[in-house]
Amino acid sequence: MTSVRIGAGLGFYGDHWEPVAASIERGQLQFVASDHLAELTLAILQKDRQRDPALGYARDVVPLLLRLWPLMQARGVRFVCNAGGLNPVGAAQAVQAALQARGLKARIAVVAGDDVLPRLQDPAQGFHHLFHGGHVDGVRERLVFANAYLGAAPIVRALEGGADIVITGRVADAALFLGPLVHALGWGLRDASSPADWGRLAQGLTVGHLLECSGQGSGGNFGSQGWWQRIPDLARIGYPIAEVWEDGSALITKAPETGGLVNFDTVRQQLLYEVHDPHAYHSPDVVLDMGQIELRDEGQHRVHLSGAQGSAPGPQLKVVAGYRDGYKAEVSWGFSWPDAWDKAQAAQAMIRAELARRRVPHDELFVEYPGLNAAHGPLAPLPDAEALNGLNEIWTRLVLRTPDRAAAEGFGRLFPWLALSGPAFTSGFSGLHGASELLGIWPTLVDRVSVEAGVTLDWLEAGP
Amino acid sequence: MNTSDDKVLVPLARIAHARSGDKADWVDFGLFARNQAGWRLIEREVTAARVQAHFAPWLPGEVLLWPLPRLLALKLVLKDALQGGGARNLRHDNLGKAMAGALLRMEVAVTQAELDEAQQSPTVAWWP
Numbered sequence: 001m002t003s004v005r006i007g008a009g010l011g012f013y014g015d016h017w018e019p020v021a022a023s024i025e026r027g028q029l030q031f032v033a034s035d036h037l038a039e040l041t042l043a044i045l046q047k048d049r050q051r052d053p054a055l056g057y058a059r060d061v062v063p064l065l066l067r068l069w070p071l072m073q074a075r076g077v078r079f080v081c082n083a084g085g086l087n088p089v090g091a092a093q094a095v096q097a098a099l100q101a102r103g104l105k106a107r108i109a110v111v112a113g114d115d116v117l118p119r120l121q122d123p124a125q126g127f128h129h130l131f132h133g134g135h136v137d138g139v140r141e142r143l144v145f146a147n148a149y150l151g152a153a154p155i156v157r158a159l160e161g162g163a164d165i166v167i168t169g170r171v172a173d174a175a176l177f178l179g180p181l182v183h184a185l186g187w188g189l190r191d192a193s194s195p196a197d198w199g200r201l202a203q204g205l206t207v208g209h210l211l212e213c214s215g216q217g218s219g220g221n222f223g224s225q226g227w228w229q230r231i232p233d234l235a236r237i238g239y240p241i242a243e244v245w246e247d248g249s250a251l252i253t254k255a256p257e258t259g260g261l262v263n264f265d266t267v268r269q270q271l272l273y274e275v276h277d278p279h280a281y282h283s284p285d286v287v288l289d290m291g292q293i294e295l296r297d298e299g300q301h302r303v304h305l306s307g308a309q310g311s312a313p314g315p316q317l318k319v320v321a322g323y324r325d326g327y328k329a330e331v332s333w334g335f336s337w338p339d340a341w342d343k344a345q346a347a348q349a350m351i352r353a354e355l356a357r358r359r360v361p362h363d364e365l366f367v368e369y370p371g372l373n374a375a376h377g378p379l380a381p382l383p384d385a386e387a388l389n390g391l392n393e394i395w396t397r398l399v400l401r402t403p404d405r406a407a408a409e410g411f412g413r414l415f416p417w418l419a420l421s422g423p424a425f426t427s428g429f430s431g432l433h434g435a436s437e438l439l440g441i442w443p444t445l446v447d448r449v450s451v452e453a454g455v456t457l458d459w460l461e462a463g464p
Numbered sequence: 465m466n467t468s469d470d471k472v473l474v475p476l477a478r479i480a481h482a483r484s485g486d487k488a489d490w491v492d493f494g495l496f497a498r499n500q501a502g503w504r505l506i507e508r509e510v511t512a513a514r515v516q517a518h519f520a521p522w523l524p525g526e527v528l529l530w531p532l533p534r535l536l537a538l539k540l541v542l543k544d545a546l547q548g549g550g551a552r553n554l555r556h557d558n559l560g561k562a563m564a565g566a567l568l569r570m571e572v573a574v575t576q577a578e579l580d581e582a583q584q585s586p587t588v589a590w591w592p
Contacts, residue, residue, distance in 0.1 A: 039487065040551050131488060131543075216483075223564040224481035230591060264589035265481065265496065268535050272494030274485035278530050278539045294534055299590040307534075320488075325552050366554040374555065375562040377522040379569055399554040439551035441488045 002246045004184040006177055006207070007255075008239040009034025009081060011214030013041050013058040017068060019215065019239045019258065024071045027241045027255040030184060032072065033176040034081035035212045036061065042170070043322050043439045045085040046145045057091035058083040062098045065165070069104055073164070080155055080166040080176050086145060088112045088169045092460050095165065099462035106462045109158035111168035113455035116446050117146040120321055130318070130443040139323040139442060146321035146442075148451050151284030151313075153189055155179025157457055170320075172283045174208025177242075181207065185246050189285060192312070201286040202310030203248035206293065209281075210252055210270050210305070214239045217270040218254050218301075219261035231266075233259025240267075250305040251298075264297040267305075271295070284317055284448070286310040316445040325440035326363065329411035330399040331431035332370070335423060341388035343423035344369075344396045350422060351398065354414045362402040370395045395428070401438070408435030471575055477568035479582045480506055484564035490525075491545040491560040493567050495538040498589070502582035503536040509572035510538055518570040519545075536588065540567070 007023035010016075013036045023029060036058035049056030061083035072079055084091040092110040099106055120127050120136060120143055127136040136143075147170035156179050158166045168176075181204040182189050188197050210217050217240035219231040238258025244250045254262050271290065275281055281288040292307040335343040348367065355362065368374040373382060374397065382388065400411045412432040419426060476482070479502040482495045495510065497503035516527040525544035532539060546560055547553040557563070574582075 043551050131490065221483065221561075222481070223483045223568070225477040225568065227481060232592060261592070263591065265498075265587070265591075266589075268496060268537060269481070269483040269494055271535070272492075272532075272537060272539050273483055274487055274492060275494075275539060276487065276490070276492060276528075276541050278532060290532065290535075292534065293532075297588065297590045322551065325548070328554060330554075364554070368555065370556060375557050376566040376569065379519070379522050379566045397556065401554060439549075441549040441551060443488050 002185060003243050004031070004181060005029050005241060005243045006031040006033060006180055006211070007241045008211040008214050008217060010036055010060070010064070011212065011216060012036065012038050013044070013060060015214055017064045019237055020068055021071060022238055022258050023241055023255045024068060024075065024077055026257065029077050029241065031180040032077060032079050033180060033211070034079070034083070035173045035176055036081060036083040037085060037170060039320055039441065042086060042145050042147060042320070046322065049086055054090050056087035057085040057094070061091055061167070062094050065095055066098055066102065069099060069106060073104070073106070078159065078164055078180070080180055082168045082171055082176060084110065084112070084167045084169040086115070086169065088167050089458065092167045095167065096460045096462045103464045104462060105464060106164040107162055108165045108167060108460040108462065109161060109163035110458040110460065111150070111154040111158060111166065111171070111455065112458070113451070114147045114150050114170040116148045116319055116451060117143060119446060120146040127444040130445065136442065136444065139440060142323040142325070144322050144324060144439070146319055148317040148319045148446050149284060150317070150455060151175050152179035152182055154455050154457055156183045156189060159183040173212040174205045174283060175285060177208030177211055178204045178285060181244055185244065198286055198310030198312065199308065200248035202288045202308035203250055203305065204244065205283055205286055205288050206271070206305060206308045207242045207244055207250050210267060211240050211242060213270060213273065215260065216273065217252070217267065219266045222266055222269060231261045235259060252303045252305060253301050262301040262303055264295050264303060267295055267303045282313065282318065284313055287313055315448050317448045317451055319444045319446045321442040321444065322439040323442060325438045326401060326403045327405050327408035327435045328399055328401055328438055329408040329431065329435045330397065331412055331415055331429070332395060332397040333415070333429040334393050334395045334427055336393045336425040336427070337391065339389050340391055340394040341385070344394045347418055347422050347426070348396060348398070350418060351414055360407050361404045362400050362407060364401040366399040366401065368397050370397055405435060411435070468577060469575060471573040472579065473571040473573055474579055475568060476510070476570050476572060478579070480568065482564035482567050484560050484567070486546060486550055486559045488549045489544055489546050491542045491563050493540040493542070493564055495540060495567060497536040498587040499582065499585040500536070501585045503533070505572065505574050505578055505582055506538060507531060509574070515540055515567070515570065519566070
């Protein structure tokens with residue numbers, strides 16, 4: 001029976017790509033799929049695009065391909081990524097220019113058409129919040145991006161057209177993997193109809209979900225007490241690789257001579273990651289039910305996946321939009337023993353008095369104590385007052401939330417005078433300058449047919 | 465006197481592992497037993513209401529729960545947990561990646577024999 005091997009690329013914009021080189025060199029891959037877009041990444045890219053309209057894509061794709069494309073080309077490996085972000089054509093042009101300058105040849109396909117901002121800005125349309133049902137009117141004027149999650153179909157078309165490198169904007173993360181599987185294994189996508197058809201797509205989507213977060217599928221970020229230490233050599237982690245057969249059955253593994261761990265524990269942590277209802281994991285191509293999934297641990301970094309069930313997706317696509325939602329400015333500083341806790345409280349009271357005296361407009365002054373309770377809030381038990389004052393040092397992080405940009409920019413300057421006029425033994429002050437814009441996220445749904453009608457596939461050739 | 469039926473309170477970290485993630489303003493958790501003995505305890509002791517009560521002093525959102533017995537796992541969602549979402553959350557841990565640790569702090573009531581069995585039975589997973 002025919003099978004195909006696909007390897008995980010990056011799991012986010014900024015991830016490490018040497019593990020991908022190891023997968024290409026020793027993993028016997030036909031495809032690499034690389035996810036550069038977390039839910040919030042488009043917010044970062046939107047700021048880039050405001051500065052320079054030629055940007056708005058995940059810029060790491062250029063150095064990544066300069067390093068990896070020669071390795072892939074030599075072995076006939078094809079590459080699919082969503083690094084296009086808000087500007088897939090710009091990303092493809094940058095890749096083309098960079099490859100060309102090195103004398104490298106590649107046929108590049110660009111998938112665009114996920115931008116639905118004009119629709120959300122149209123006052124005639126509703127776009128209710130997917131979680132709380134609120135109406136988009138309250139944020140419409142402040143929207144800065146809105147992108148629909150496209151499915152695997154345009155990726156399949158690009159691969160059928162002979163693409164070596166496929167660059168998309170927002171597509172469902174797992175579709176980056178499902179596309180190559182559908183293409184290589186000849187699965188029906190638009191013509192899926194039987195439970196077996198949907199089951200294969202559900203298996204393919206599950207494979208994509210297991211690989212889309214790079215090292216999280218092979219022992220990275222393994223949440224546990226006393227077990228993570230047993231995972232070998234994370235410094236040389238091998239990102240997960242899947243071998244998938246025509247009937248949809250799949251094996252999760254990694255390249256030989258790499259670190260990390262592929263077993264029942266590490267794979268199921270990733271299986272449920274960022275999933276809500278596990279019986280209805282929606283994607284544009286198939287709705288996945290994980291209820292009958294079986295992960296059979298074969299040892300030696302081999303986990304067999306079966307039992308994913310699928311059904312037809314609905315007539316709408318998910319959209320994630322972002323809207324401007326005020327500013328923040330953050331400061332942190334430390335106080336040392338003795339009486340560190342009381343001194344931190346006294347200094348904080350001086351700052352609160354300054355905010356009031358100057359009538360600095362703000363919604364909230366958020367305070368947490370890194371090293372004591374920043375990660376778990378009141379669920380982290382604190383020592384009593386006497387013990388707190390006996391601690392070696394107390395770090396305070398103060399964050400102002402304000403609708404007023406100038407108030408945010410001036411926040412850091414309320415602090416320096418305390419170095420000479422406040423409580424003793426402070427150090428490590430940071431945050432004098434700088435405010436950053438906050439973005440609210442607006443998940444909603446959009447009509448599928450009209451979005452898909454606007455999806456485009458363009459071609460660029462790099463070559464000597 | 466300690467009889468065999470007396471319950472002890474132990475944090476979930478002793479019998480389970482967990483990962484958390486974010487979607488907009490909701491944090492989700494996978495909570496995993498290492499073996500059938502651990503799964504029986506988790507299935508019995510970890511309910512949506514108890515997890516909600518555990519987080520309530522910090523994050524009073526609603527909790528949803530789905531058991532996945534074939535994976536010896538619970539899927540949980542805690543609503544309204546991220547100050548409106550990662551890009552407007554002022555916390556250091558703006559995406560809730562450390563919140564799985566807060567879930568593993570939750571205490572469950574088990575007998576010493578049950579705890580011993582869950583901790584000493586072999587893991588289903590292969591570990592090198």
